[in-house]
Amino acid sequence: MAGWRSARAILIWVALALAIGVPTALAATSEQLAWRDPVYIVAGFAGIVALGLLLVQPLLIGGYLAPLSVYRGRRAHHWIGGALVLAVMIHVAGLWITSPPDMIDALTYSSPTPFSPFGVTAMWAIFIVAVLAPLRRRFELRPRTWRFIHMPLAIIIVVGSVVHCLLIEGTMETFSKAVLCAAVLAAAAKAMMDLQVWRKRRTLRGEGP
Template identity: 50%
Template sequence: MSAGAKWSVLLVCLAVPIALSLTSPLLQWRDMIYIISALAGVIAMSSILLQAVAMTGLLPLDQARARRVHRFGGMSLCALVVVHVGGLWLTSPPDVIDALTFKSPTPFAPWGVVAMWAVLGSALIAVLRSRTLLRWRAWRRAHLVFASVIVVGTIVHAVLILGTMEPVSKYGLSVLVFAAFALAVRRSLCRHGV
């Protein structure tokens, strides 16, 4: 596959779930803040696909560039999670407080909250590592644990929600995220061991 074709396929996989979520009939009954916060969640899930794919070695990028993409994707993911949770908080504070304190009646809430903490944890250890407060091997293990929690937590969170995502694209994106993550982990383990 040519480089252009690879980028095109990735772009379609990232964009289709986002575009279809913008056609959800639920949007007509929501105000702008609620629409933006749900959209931020969908874009965040797509960005997790980008994160995983960047580490599979499948993209026509050298290692340094792939890392740069991954770093940019990680920072975007943090910002998207903040917009997602913050926007939901403004829409319905008691529902978000219930979710954050693990008292929500919705079964998907704790999966999302745990994934959120894993995203923030990944950001924290990235900062610690850049200040050489964390050794590479310890950072890598922690990063892999956080990444696993983010991937599994996000997929379960999304699948259980009756929301703006179009179902087929939601399941498709879930499969792609999991497959790309599995490939990235396998590559990492082959290269560096546990």
């Protein structure tokens, strides 16, 4: 049993590295980079990094990345959340520098590009979580209350980011991008279902939230 758990942990880490590393590496070899300025390239790869972090987040909070303990996984979840906010800010700032009119259209939901509203909506949801998370202890939010707030926002973030990415025809290779997006959706769905089951079991046992 211990051997199977060790092998499973290794497989998860390898799959995670491939899911993020392969599309990033293929994007770095894209011919489209030759016609892009450095700021635009940095902004684009910040978006790829953000998508990769979205895959890591549910794996951490769900406790799937052994040998990290559940406690350490949740602590890392907080830090990765901060890195996600930073990556999104770099992504948006770089695109703003390269084309302010396009970014104004995107932020005001008047852009003709179909992927813009999904990305902007996911961005605002990320910022809302980033603002609310530090206030959780200050206002003594119960775990159940925090889940009630955080879960819908997490769904918006994941779905919005995935649709945003899939609709963009850019430097990312199509198949590897689709695999990464599918992994993000699967990991998020798995973590949410497991956490929901865990909550129900505690309630049935009379342990409270």
